[in-house]
Amino acid sequence: MRSEESKFVDHFRNAEEFLKDPEQARWHDRALWFVRQKRDTAAASVPEWEELRRAAETIKAHTLEHLGYYLERFEERAQANGIEVLWAEDAAEFRRLVAEILQRHGASRVVKSKSMLTEECGLNPHLEARGIEVTDTDLGERIVQLAGDRPSHIVLPAIHLRKEQVAEIFSSHLHTDPSNADPSYLTRAAREHLRRKFLEADAAITGVNFALAEEGAFVVCTNEGNADLGTALPDLHIACMGLEKLIPSARDLGVFTRLLARSATGQAITAYTSHFRRPKPGGKLYLILVDDGRSALLQSSRRELLSCIRCGACMNTCPVYRRSGGHSYGTVVPGPIGSALAGTRDPGRYASLPFACSLCASCDLVCPVRIDLHQHLLDERQQTIRVPEYRGKVRGLKAAAFLLRHPRLYRQSIAALRWLLPRLPRSLIYNRFNLWGREREMPSPAPRSFSELYQARQGADNER
Amino acid sequence: MRPTVALFVPCYVDDFYPQTALATLEILEAQGFRVEYPQPQRCCGQPFINNGLLDEGRAFATSFADLFEAYDYVVAPSSSCIGTAKYRYEGLLEPERHRKLAPKLYELCEFLHDVVGPERLRLEHPFPHRVGLHNSCHALRELELARPSELMIPHFSKIEAVLSRIEGIEIVHPERDECCGFGGTFSVQESAVSAAMGRDRIADHRRQGVEIMAGVDLSCLMHMQGLARRDGTPMRFVHVAQILAGRVDFE
Amino acid sequence: MNAKQIILSRLGGHRTPPAEYPRPAIRTRPFDDPVQAFIDALRTAGGEALFVEDTASLDTEIIRAFDDPANIIDTRTPVSPTLETMERCDLAIVEAAFGVAENGAVWIDPAERYPRALLTLARSLAILLPCEAIVPTMHEAYERLDFDELAYGLFMAGPSKTADIEQALVLGAHGAMTLKVFLTPISGQSDFISPKEKQ
Structure with missing residues (x-):
């Protein structure tokens, strides 16, 4: 249990793994967005x-x-x-x-x-x-319990499983027809099975x-x-x-x-x-x-997190959660509220979770008790950026800050980049350290910066 | 005396998207303002503040305030940089200083809508195209420039109110007003999810028959442009300022 | 120190009684037709509401609505069914104190009249609700409730349901598979004022 607790949860790797099955990932995103839309309709009423x-x-x-x-x-x-x-x-x-x-x-x-x-x-x-x-x-919880799995959502515990997988789980535990994945059929089977459990309890x-x-x-x-x-x-x-x-x-x-x-x-x-x-x-x-x-928690600046009523709306709306799955968080409660809570428990183990957030703030606005979730995640980054895993990131950011604080040096670097980029072979630009370039093309610096264009424009004005 | 507007050009816009900065300058001048471009401009500090590096953030916040606090208005073609200075400098600047600075800060469309007024806008360049509007998160949920779909409040959009004054433009909304997945360093730290989010936005706009996507944040557009180029998706990206100033040049 | 004392001491300054509690007052908008709103909300919740024009024909209508159920437990008079009878029960007839227009829920308090288990063991539920006993929202519902005598009571909105397999809605997860509310005419005994009279 201890060693498990200290192990660093790498949300990025887990999310990458989840996205390796694009069909499943797309289904997960759409299913939860549909719940978000139902929430919108209900709220609007x-x-x-x-x-x-x-x-x-x-x-x-x-x-x-x-x-x-x-x-x-x-x-x-x-x-x-x-x-x-x-x-x-x-x-x-x-x-x-x-x-x-x-x-x-x-x-x-x-x-x-x-x-x-x-x-x-x-x-x-x-x-x-x-x-x-x-x-x-609870049917969803029973499904994951039989599968030896864990819930991936607090309201929809088995949202990471497809009906065919449920059919498989039920066929080995409840002796249902493995080829029948009809949700009504499977729910009936669970009803009969659980009815016995209720009566014996x-x-x-x-x-x-x-x-x-x-x-x-x-x-x-x-x-x-x-x-x-x-x-x-x-x-x-x-x-x-x-x-x-x-x-x-x-x-x-x-x-x-x-x-x-x-x-x-x-x-x-x-x-x-x-x-x-x-x-x-x-x-x-x-x-x-x-x-x-x-x-x-009550005595800390994170007190507001105790207001949560566990509705799961922040998960359904979170564009990251929908595309990385509940298990990618490595927590009992995943998604925005889960990330915020995890940081209060073990900031080292869960250091990646406050960064598993694009700061879009959608969660804040669906939260029925108006927890400023994205602000909490932002605040927690002050602690979690200090973990050894992010040493390189901090070094990079500090170098960037240095460059950006020294305009002349910055100008020279950009000028160098402008000269260099078109001359470098593609394989060298899109190397494995170019995290931006893993998924996208690089933007190219314009021939002349706005500062230069502005200078020229002012010069022309003065001559007139 | 005419009020003076200081133009803030985000660091990456200066070098990568000078046409947007130029368009912003022109559109402000066309409304009759005296526009200054005080220098040297630095980054607003957002990447550092958003990563919890507050010492670095404080240094950028201070130089921002030093440079801009004397002006009546500070306008930038970016909702995320303005949002940073407006809301995230709190605690980094002396409270009094921040209190005075914050109300002067405007994203371009916000300024044109709130200070000039959409009916009084002087816009001379028609743009007879179907344009998909990308609502960036900072514009929607931080600066509150439009109604985000989460909130049960009456519909409004300052960006659309301004943009719809352009002759011939047809504004199209995607199905979801969801984040594009840029998110600053999120785009590299969580590149897989980030890219999936961006591709979904592009696909959404494509489903609406859109081939030109416009927005008020070049950071979002840069990210999606990078994805579209990698995938060979026919989508062109343009900042709203360029449409307003008639400075759209698709190569 | 025991756990309670430890926890309370940890809560430190949060033990003072509130000087005042300005409970937020919510301004609700009344429904034009609360009965219709109730019917619509119940349908959305997977249930069904039926009007009973004449109380004399109530029993016949219930039987007809449920396609001749074999084992019926009628709780209008106190009953003490065995577990076996409840398990075999095709239809339980229960009375609701009031309904809620905004969500189609009915308040049911079995009190000492029948076992709690009947509400979930019966395959189908016929719920009797006086037409005029429909409040607009949950705020009014909780104003109605008296907790002093309560042991266990619930708001039930439609039949038992689940969508845990691929978000596909299935009625009848553990409890009642069908639920029908019979809206009975004004009984004369209720302290409810019909919304129309109110105007």
């Missing part, structure tokens, strides 16, 4: 859309400002409702707590609905090592989309209904949330439930928006509040 985004930004900023207060309030109210609230300061403590609860209740088969937090904390391998079977019940684990301090309740949003079915059958429900999922009250939910699905998939609302306030009669409901670096 709400006249007060921009007002909603500002409200969401305000509510989140307010909650974060008083996060400690709201957390205590939430705990108090939730306990009063019969929810057992536990706190975990890091991933290890979180994993330990979940395992302990399951073992105490003798639970060995768990159904889990989507929770990025459990991915972040490596919950599945931890439980599996203790003989507990964890079944991811001893416990359900869910994430949390919004926790309500005032009501001591929480909300889980899904389209498949897997959180509802999962928690409805077994008597044990463990809900897991990062500290930042809190909002003051249910009266703030109007803003977020209107923004979330529209931003995520272009739906007006998720099919299931489920509110949990009390355990089932005779059941037990635990809620684990996880810090795992969030309190540190």
Whole structure:
């Protein structure tokens, strides 16, 4: 685990690899751009859309400002409702707590609905090592789980796989017809397979989309209904949330439930928006509040990143994400928000991610809570440019800065280039160090620069 | 007294695209402004600021302010350089100095739209062509020269408002108002993705039956021109200033 | 120190109660025809809304709409079906407290009247909703909700669905494969004012 953590993630190489299959890359780009377009249509149907985004930004900023207060309030109210609230300061403590609860209740088969937090904390391998079977019940997550793969998108976990690949995965695990890649057929097969898992489960684990301090309740949003079915059958429900999922009250939910699905998939609302306030009669409901670096983030200049509601809109709109795939980021959460968060965790390992961004700022404008994502990525470059991998780049930039600061020297270099370029053989210009020339032709310097033309023009004016 | 406009010519424009700089000078003069070209001009510092090298960035920001702060207006045929000076010098210059400098800075179309006004523009050269407009990111999402497709606000475009005053021009929009993938050093550090993005933009314009692409940022156009030349794609690239000043010469 | 104390101490200065919380007020635009908006939004969500002109014929219409389902669980009177019955259930009939015009969602609170699992185990759902109980947006929806008595409740917008395989929409991922809302005439018991009366 350690060595894995220190390994440098080279986004450029990973992206290059992804683009080696142009057909697949084009499909990925178009599929996600289509989701972005659906988001546009859904947002346009709400006249007060921009007002909603500002409200969401305000509510989140307010909650974060008083996060400690709201957390205590939430705990108090939730306990009063019969929810057992536990706190975990890091991933290890979180994993330990979940395992302990399951073992105490003798639970060995768990159904889990989507929770990025459990991915972040490596919950599945931890439980599996203790003989507990964890079944991811979100279809996309189940596909990648069966394939021994990882989600590549937080809302569309299997967007990197084509239906033929899913057919192959299902045929070896669910014994479906390998030649039938019809999404309806495959979804039916998964439904039957997962229905058995639901019926056999001893416990359900869910994430949390919004926790309500005032009501001591929480909300889980899904389209498949897997959180509802999962928690409805077994008597044990463990809900897991990062500290930042809190909002003051249910009266703030109007803003977020209107923004979330529209931003995520272009739906007006998720099919299931489920509110949990009390355990089932005779059941037990635990809620684990996880810090795992969030309190540190709160104290930093990156605090705003805690406002994220995990809609994935920044991924769908990101021209780099669409053309490099979620796995190229080497993180649990990819794309713009993932890059920004990764830099706060391990700037050395993830140094390439703030540079996997053309600074187009599209992400800022689709973000339902108006996080200035591209600004955060830009700011993080101040740290990440210092890693050993970028020593050459820094040297080059400093040389360029020196040249550009000394106009006479700069002029002479350009003059040299102007003389040299037409005389050099093409193979020498387009060498392997010419990164620009890998993909494109070089522009050629004009015979006379504007400064020279201007000088001549002024001279002519004066003579007149 | 006529207000004086200082012309800022981005470093690479000076040497690679002097016709654009000349066109900018002419179009400003044609509107009745006294235009000065103060020297020596240096890079705005964008490549350094965008790579987190703030010490270098600060040096360029200071020389930019030294050179331009005395003028009423500073105009450049580039939204990304203007965007840098307007928004990224914050924290690099003394706050008061930056506060005074920022409102004087204009991208050319922004200046023609906001200061001169599209109806009062004096434009003499028709351009009877179908032109695909490339909306650069700094123009759209930083300087807010047009409505980006992400925002649910009424449609507007200062660039189009200016450009549409040209006689005979037919302005065409691509399907996506997406980034071309230049992104400064992004173009070399992430060359694979950068090239894929650029090729997609060119293909989008081609699908609209466009063979001339115009924009307000030569950096984007230079990148796409390099790709089109490599691929042998018939697409010509021109800065909006050249269309406005009638200085289009496709070799 | 336990984890809670450690985390709260890390949160440091963020523990003060807010002096005030100016909850942003959103100005929503009312729908000209909220019922029609609800019907359209529900259709987009993969569901269907049907008008019931006469309450007397409600049951017949439900049966007809679902093509003669064999195993029906009707929750208009409290029921306690077994897991096996729910698993075999072709159609569950449930009542919704209100609907939301902007997204076609209905608020369902099973309370003690039937098990939560019925809502996802039943193959099809017939949801009864008084025509006048449709609020414009989620803001009004949450103003309506009373959390004091709530254990579990949900907004359901159309049937269960997924698009996880190549973005192709498939209805019936885990829960109900079809969902139809029966809009019933004004019951006289509701505290809802119909939008037309309002004007």
